[in-house]
Amino acid sequence: MTGLSLKKVCKKFGDHSVILNVDLSIKPGEFVVFVGPSGCGKSTLLRMIAGLEEISSGEFWIGNKRADQLPVSDRDIAMVFQSYALYPHMTLAENIGFPLRLAKMPKEEVQQKVMTIAEVLHLNNIIDRKPCQISGGQRQRVAIGRALARDPKVILLDEPLSNLDAALRLEMRVELARLHKQLAATMIYVTHDQVEAMTLADRIVILNNGEIAQIGTPLDLYSKPANTFVAEFIGSPKMNIFPVEIDNSKADNASVRLTNEGNDFTFDAPVQTNGPLQMGIRPEHMSPTDNGGIRGLVNRVEHLGSDTYIYWHFSALLSRFRISNRA
Numbered sequence: 215m216t217g218l219s220l221k222k223v224c225k226k227f228g229d230h231s232v233i234l235n236v237d238l239s240i241k242p243g244e245f246v247v248f249v250g251p252s253g254c255g256k257s258t259l260l261r262m263i264a265g266l267e268e269i270s271s272g273e274f275w276i277g278n279k280r281a282d283q284l285p286v287s288d289r290d291i292a293m294v295f296q297s298y299a300l301y302p303h304m305t306l307a308e309n310i311g312f313p314l315r316l317a318k319m320p321k322e323e324v325q326q327k328v329m330t331i332a333e334v335l336h337l338n339n340i341i342d343r344k345p346c347q348i349s350g351g352q353r354q355r356v357a358i359g360r361a362l363a364r365d366p367k368v369i370l371l372d373e374p375l376s377n378l379d380a381a382l383r384l385e386m387r388v389e390l391a392r393l394h395k396q397l398a399a400t401m402i403y404v405t406h407d408q409v410e411a412m413t414l415a416d417r418i419v420i421l422n423n424g425e426i427a428q429i430g431t432p433l434d435l436y437s438k439p440a441n442t443f444v445a446e447f448i449g450s451p452k453m454n455i456f457p458v459e460i461d462n463s464k465a466d467n468a469s470v471r472l473t474n475e476g477n478d479f480t481f482d483a484p485v486q487t488n489g490p491l492q493m494g495i496r497p498e499h500m501s502p503t504d505n506g507g508i509r510g511l512v513n514r515v516e517h518l519g520s521d522t523y524i525y526w527h528f529s530a531l532l533s534r535f536r537i538s539n540r541a
């Protein structure tokens with residue numbers, strides 16, 4: 215197992231800065247997820263690690279070896295893409311063994327290696343089929359198998375489940391978590407889906423406009439977001455953000471006032487700062503009440519069975535809360 219580190223890594227396409235001063239250390243065997251909205255630079259960062267894209271400035275290290283100039287073939291890093299592009303005329307076994315045959319591994323060794331991988335990926339019963347005879351999830355597993363064939367030190371996956379339907383995505387997510395445990399490989403997984411990030415990652419790296427917004431464990435990011443971008447990105451439905459005014463005239467507790475025409479809501483809280491602030495409340499931390507509270511106009515109700523999502527207007531702000539229907 216190998217760790218990776220990036221020091222002040224930047225990427226420019228012409229004059230356009232896409233990645234800005236990324237500092238990141240990934241421990242050997244860690245499962246790190248890069249998450250962020252479309253266009254924030256996730257794939258570019260991953261491609262720089264793979265060696266498919268040059269870094270404009272900064273340093274990249276694999277273990278204790280400087281690697282920015284190392285060619286792709288010397289990095290021991292495998293990458294799985296969203297479109298898995300299997301060879302349609304080859305069987306699954308031939309697809310998985312392709313990089314090994316390319317590396318001139320003897321036939322019998324290739325066969326043995328392919329069978330081991332097929333077993334890990336639960337493909338051994340269908341290994342003689344062609345890609346057109348299997349499901350999307352199985353095809354994605356073959357693509358992962360092909361990446362594993364050469365025992366890479368690091369496995370990079372760029373939105374590998376985006377082309378699958380919701381049920382298959384869920385199934386593959388569980389498979390990937392199992393695979394990571396079994397292989398004990400260092401993995402970096404790119405997704406725009408915060409649920410995938412929360413469920414798979416040892417640590418999440420949230421990117422916003424080419425910069426790291428926060429790095430932490432899933433529960434760190436959920437309970438201690440460093441900024442409103444992270445606060446709103448993690449969690450579904452999104453966190454409610456309200457503008458508040460703070461009155462610090464009292465000695466011990468400040469009074470916090472939500473600003474809303476004719477329907478103010480004030481409470482005491484240990485806030486040190488003066489002036490206007492923003493307050494975030496997660497939908498699951500609110501509940502309906504007949505007694506005081508914040509008044510708002512319900513806009514939409516979504517019944518999910520286990521939970522009910524209620525969208526409501528507080529002044530001009532659309533807010534959300536969640537009721538758990540679990541006993």
Ligand code: ADP
Nearest residue numbers: 227230232250251252253254255256257258259
């Ligand atoms: P993500 O994977 O997070 O959706 P990308 O890393 O693909 O984002 O892209 C980040 C930004 O870099 C985008 O604005 C994209 O248009 C730009 N970009 C990516 N590749 C190139 C390229 N080869 N030339 C110019 N701009 C690019």
Ligand code: MG
Nearest residue numbers: 256257258372
């Ligand atoms: Mg991308």
